[in-house]
Amino acid sequence: MKRLIIGLVGVAAFALAGTQAEAQQPKRGGNFNFAISAEAPHYDPHGSDTYATLHFSSPFHSTLLRYNLSKFPEIEGDLAKSWTVSPDKLTYTFVLHEGVKFHSGDTLTSADIKATYDRIRNPPQGVVSTRRATFADIESIETPNPNTVVFKLKTANSSMMDHFASPWNVVYSAKDLAADPASPRTKINGTGPFTFVEHVKGSHVSGKRNENYFKKGLPYLDSYRGIFTLQAAAMLNALQGGQVLAEFRGVSPAERDRMIAAMGDKLRVEESSWTLNLLVLFNTEKPPFNDVRVRRALLMAIDRWGGSTGLSKISTLRAVGGVVRPGSPLATPEAELVKLPGFSKDIKTSRAEARKLLKEAGHENLKFVLWNRNLAMPYTPAGVFLVDQWRQIGVEVEHKQSDTAPYIAAMQSGNFEVAIDFSNLFNDDPTLSMTKFLSASKNPLNLSRANDAEIDKLYEQQLRESDVQKRRGYIQALEKRLFEQGYQQPILWWHRIVLSHKTVMGWKMSPSHNLGADLAEVWLNQ
Amino acid sequence: MANLSPTVPASAQFVLPKRPNPILHFVRAQPMGAVSFIIIIIMMFAGLFPQFVAPYNPLDIDFASILAAPSWDHWFGTDAYGRDIFSRIIYGSRTALVIGFASSALGSSIGAVLGIASAYFGGRIDNWIQRFMDILLAFPIIVLALVVVAALRKTVIYGVDVNLIIAIAIPIVPRVARVVRAAALSVNVMPYIDAARAAGYSDARIIFRHMAPNVTAPFLIMFTAFIAQAILLEASLSFLGLGVTEPIAAWGLMLSGNAADFYREAPWMVIFPGVAISLAVFAFNLFGDSLRDYLDPRFKT
Numbered sequence: 001m002k003r004l005i006i007g008l009v010g011v012a013a014f015a016l017a018g019t020q021a022e023a024q025q026p027k028r029g030g031n032f033n034f035a036i037s038a039e040a041p042h043y044d045p046h047g048s049d050t051y052a053t054l055h056f057s058s059p060f061h062s063t064l065l066r067y068n069l070s071k072f073p074e075i076e077g078d079l080a081k082s083w084t085v086s087p088d089k090l091t092y093t094f095v096l097h098e099g100v101k102f103h104s105g106d107t108l109t110s111a112d113i114k115a116t117y118d119r120i121r122n123p124p125q126g127v128v129s130t131r132r133a134t135f136a137d138i139e140s141i142e143t144p145n146p147n148t149v150v151f152k153l154k155t156a157n158s159s160m161m162d163h164f165a166s167p168w169n170v171v172y173s174a175k176d177l178a179a180d181p182a183s184p185r186t187k188i189n190g191t192g193p194f195t196f197v198e199h200v201k202g203s204h205v206s207g208k209r210n211e212n213y214f215k216k217g218l219p220y221l222d223s224y225r226g227i228f229t230l231q232a233a234a235m236l237n238a239l240q241g242g243q244v245l246a247e248f249r250g251v252s253p254a255e256r257d258r259m260i261a262a263m264g265d266k267l268r269v270e271e272s273s274w275t276l277n278l279l280v281l282f283n284t285e286k287p288p289f290n291d292v293r294v295r296r297a298l299l300m301a302i303d304r305w306g307g308s309t310g311l312s313k314i315s316t317l318r319a320v321g322g323v324v325r326p327g328s329p330l331a332t333p334e335a336e337l338v339k340l341p342g343f344s345k346d347i348k349t350s351r352a353e354a355r356k357l358l359k360e361a362g363h364e365n366l367k368f369v370l371w372n373r374n375l376a377m378p379y380t381p382a383g384v385f386l387v388d389q390w391r392q393i394g395v396e397v398e399h400k401q402s403d404t405a406p407y408i409a410a411m412q413s414g415n416f417e418v419a420i421d422f423s424n425l426f427n428d429d430p431t432l433s434m435t436k437f438l439s440a441s442k443n444p445l446n447l448s449r450a451n452d453a454e455i456d457k458l459y460e461q462q463l464r465e466s467d468v469q470k471r472r473g474y475i476q477a478l479e480k481r482l483f484e485q486g487y488q489q490p491i492l493w494w495h496r497i498v499l500s501h502k503t504v505m506g507w508k509m510s511p512s513h514n515l516g517a518d519l520a521e522v523w524l525n526q
Numbered sequence: 527m528a529n530l531s532p533t534v535p536a537s538a539q540f541v542l543p544k545r546p547n548p549i550l551h552f553v554r555a556q557p558m559g560a561v562s563f564i565i566i567i568i569m570m571f572a573g574l575f576p577q578f579v580a581p582y583n584p585l586d587i588d589f590a591s592i593l594a595a596p597s598w599d600h601w602f603g604t605d606a607y608g609r610d611i612f613s614r615i616i617y618g619s620r621t622a623l624v625i626g627f628a629s630s631a632l633g634s635s636i637g638a639v640l641g642i643a644s645a646y647f648g649g650r651i652d653n654w655i656q657r658f659m660d661i662l663l664a665f666p667i668i669v670l671a672l673v674v675v676a677a678l679r680k681t682v683i684y685g686v687d688v689n690l691i692i693a694i695a696i697p698i699v700p701r702v703a704r705v706v707r708a709a710a711l712s713v714n715v716m717p718y719i720d721a722a723r724a725a726g727y728s729d730a731r732i733i734f735r736h737m738a739p740n741v742t743a744p745f746l747i748m749f750t751a752f753i754a755q756a757i758l759l760e761a762s763l764s765f766l767g768l769g770v771t772e773p774i775a776a777w778g779l780m781l782s783g784n785a786a787d788f789y790r791e792a793p794w795m796v797i798f799p800g801v802a803i804s805l806a807v808f809a810f811n812l813f814g815d816s817l818r819d820y821l822d823p824r825f826k827t
Contacts, residue, residue, distance in 0.1 A: 231767065232786075233782075233786045252787065254606075254784075254787040254788060255787060258787065258790070306589060307589075309589055310587070310589025310592060310607070310608070311589075313589075313592060314592070314606045314607070314784060314787070314788075374767065376783060380772050380783060381607075381784075383772065383773075384587070384607060384772050384773045385587065385607075387585065387773050388585055388586065388587040388607075388773070391585060398682065399771050399772060399773060399774075400680070400682075400771065401771050401772075
């Protein structure tokens with residue numbers, strides 16, 4: 001009898017395992033509706049720093065390399081079939097998949113890779129290349145044959161592989177770029193798993209399966225629709241009602257709890273720390289923010305530790321950290337961080353010092369406009385928090401919340417005094433996070449418009465340093481310089497919570513919402 | 527000789543009736559109107575001198591008191607930032623009154639001028655003005671305000687969003703113009719208007735000096751009624767994220783944002799601003815109705 005029971009349990013377990021394995025077999029077909037909480041200002045990831053552009057554009061494009069999200073931060077090939085790096089780390093050779101087609105029907109060759117990377121590192125007039133500085137070490141790009149591309153560097157760069165895997169560096173057609181280098185801002189022609197169907201402003205973007213996608217068997221979906229849901233409440237209602245099946249950026253703890261209560265076991269919740277922070281940013285070309293005392297005073301008035309405790313209950317903001325994600329290997333430890341301006345735990349003394357600095361600078365009754373995006377989470381809580389913090393040292397702030405496109409236009413044109421900016425990273429490499437602080441003359445991404453030779457020097461030193469301890473020293477020195485000068489400073493780092501219906505399969509969670517947005521492996525279990 | 531001079535007994539002397547105090551008369555005639563007027567006065571006092579009424583600064587964040595229930599410390603509880611809801615409602619009355627009064631005054635004044643001009647000139651001008659008013663009336667009031675506020679964006683002067691006031695005023699214009707035109711049509715055929723025309727007065731003088739004062743009653747009624755509409759519209763636009771911006775205290779804004787996330791755990795976040803909006807709208811509507819009844823001669827016969 002005992003043997004019979006064990007046998008039956010064994011058969012049942014085998015059958016159950018078989019059912020689960022069958023359930024995990026991807027199913028082809030179906031239309032997938034998901035929410036995008038902001039509308040892309042344009043279609044070109046090269047010139048963008050908002051996830052809205054990536055969630056919009058990624059399904060249409062491919063990159064040279066990419067992150068394997070099952071083993072993050074391991075890198076794998078995308079358009080590159082294989083690659084080699086020379087021992088001196090000065091030559092990177094990539095062999096491309098054969099027969100890759102653009103949606104226009106043209107075949108992808110190494111010339112397209114070269115044209116793409118030339119556009120990123122030397123953008124023609126009128127083209128914005130947000131991460132131009134990350135490829136400053138490239139001396140030349142060679143195309144010995146249609147399937148091989150060789151990058152030669154001036155000096156070794158420890159972050160180069162991460163830059164090749166960046167989701168922002170999507171590959172464009174050389175033919176398109178020759179005709180009009182700015183065309184990717186308004187036209188889509190990629191090699192990605194989906195072809196562009198339509199973009200209805202204020203409503204949605206849609207795509208259908210690319211039957212010629214070079215990864216055989218992918219994508220699984222017939223089509224998808226990314227629906228712009230600028231209001232969090234609208235997005236959550238749509239998720240609950242099944243009009244959308246997922247939102248891949250992230251929601252707040254309160255929104256998570258509400259959806260769990262409403263949807264129960266139909267909902268999948270995935271959480272991670274986030275390679276994303278909000279920064280306070282001063283336009284150093286506009287008085288009085290050209291005065292280091294004013295900038296420093298404003299940073300010293302912010303109680304990040306208290307703010308972290310409160311804001312983490314109501315928003316996606318959570319961890320206090322410097323320029324590198326807290327908890328990651330090269331992050332500044334808390335004991336060191338509290339010594340830097342703006343990170344003291346003794347907020348009373350810090351604010352007294354801030355008032356003194358403002359008085360010295362002759363700006364005791366300072367008034368200014370704080371620019372912010374009109375995304376409820378977590379931009380609004382961050383704005384409300386800063387207004388309150390600065391009010392406590394006698395500073396009066398008008399909080400101006402704007403749509404993404406005019407906000408970015410104001411940031412790029414320098415038509416602002418103080419703003420809440422974001423550092424939208426896709427890995428923990430410090431070079432990536434610190435590029436933003438390079439002198440404006442070297443990097444258009446530095447929206448503070450500050451030029452600081454010392455920061456540039458420390459950036460270079462950490463970039464070339466292979467010894468981890470020494471590199472950490474350079475990173476901390478750069479951080480100290482940056483915060484003492486007060487050009488810009490992280491407010492808090494985010495915590496990522498992604499909600500999806502359990503019918504959505506194949507999507508992989510990571511610490512960055514910029515990754516895994518191409519939907520190639522997503523399928524619907526229904 | 528008999529004294530033939532007439533004598534009138536003191537009791538028979540004609541005495542002019544004493545004119546009643548207009549305020550007391552209004553209170554007796556329209557008791558509900560008086561109650562609503564008191565509510566409006568309280569609101570105005572709170573809006574003008576919030577620092578004497580509110581126990582806290584409406585912008586004060588207190589993370590130790592997040593979502594605190596109503597208590598002696600926080601009469602109406604606190605919101606998701608630990609801000610005192612009673613204080614935010616008191617300060618919010620300023621936002622509501624400034625936008626309500628300004629929008630209604632602007633919309634009603636433009637509407638009145640257009641209505642009188644339409645009645646006075648008649649013919650083609652009347653036709654053009656009224657067809658334009660028909661176009662504006664074709665849009666629901668909230669839709670028209672939404673379109674205008676989205677098109678104009680924000681222009682903040684002295685802490686007040688001027689474009690929001692314009693957006694709320696525009697839907698008021700045709701509604702006031704219609705009513706005032708009807709009243710002005712009857713004034714336009716009065717002999718004193720003909721006399722003014724015969725005397726060679728300019729059109730502007732006739733409209734502003736002779737016609738406008740005679741349509742004051744419908745104008746005042748519409749003006750007060752539309753203050754309520756404007757307050758409601760401002761709250762709706764703020765709720766939709768198109769009105770005032772955080773952290774400014776505004777009733778509509780208090781119902782949106784974090785309130786949508788936490789109203790289950792902290793219902794006071796939505797109950798008290800909702801009551802404030804309802805009370806203000808109720809008071810202005812009631813006062814407008816009472817004023818109409820009080821000023822309308824048909825109700826006095």
